[in-house]
Amino acid sequence: MTPVQLLILMGMTVFAVYRQTVRSEIIGHTRFKLALVYAAVGLIVGGFYLPPDAGGWAALAVSLIASVLIGVARGRLTRLTLRPEGSVWSQGTPVTIGLFLLLVAAKYAWGAWEYFHNSHPDGGFGEVLLMIAAMVAMQAEIVWRRARALGRRMAAA
Numbered sequence: 001m002t003p004v005q006l007l008i009l010m011g012m013t014v015f016a017v018y019r020q021t022v023r024s025e026i027i028g029h030t031r032f033k034l035a036l037v038y039a040a041v042g043l044i045v046g047g048f049y050l051p052p053d054a055g056g057w058a059a060l061a062v063s064l065i066a067s068v069l070i071g072v073a074r075g076r077l078t079r080l081t082l083r084p085e086g087s088v089w090s091q092g093t094p095v096t097i098g099l100f101l102l103l104v105a106a107k108y109a110w111g112a113w114e115y116f117h118n119s120h121p122d123g124g125f126g127e128v129l130l131m132i133a134a135m136v137a138m139q140a141e142i143v144w145r146r147a148r149a150l151g152r153r154m155a156a157a
Contacts, residue, residue, distance in 0.1 A: 005125040008045060012038065013104055020092025020100065026147040035137035038129045046126025059114065063107065063131050070103050071135035075142020080150055088147035107131055
């Protein structure tokens with residue numbers, strides 16, 4: 001990763017952590033906005049290069065599975081609040097923030113290992129951001145489904 005890419009990744013990480021610490025209203029049609037931003041920056045700034053061999057494809061698959069699993073966990077652990085007027089708000093917890101930071105650190109470490117061992121020297125920044133986008137999208141969908149279920153239960157009561 002270039003120094004500019006590292007600065008962009010650090011900036012996006014700080015922004016994502018900040019967004020998780022504030023309450024946000026859950027709005028269905030905008031739930032994938034942050035995931036799309038991560039994916040767009042990953043593709044435009046970092047690019048995405050296909051793995052050169054079966055080992056690289058296996059590592060990419062494991063990375064994607066880890067992103068999805070952490071996204072599901074974060075979606076289930078996100079705090080939801082039902083307001084009296086019926087809106088549902090979300091806020092991250094120390095655990096969801098920790099899982100996010102753990103995923104970013106693991107992806108960065110794995111990418112560095114692959115680079116130095118020449119197993120996938122073209123992977124890196126774009127791939128990390130695309131995997132984070134997958135995690136954020138999965139989390140957004142889980143939170144959206146939980147919010148809809150919470151709103152329906154309260155409307156039925």
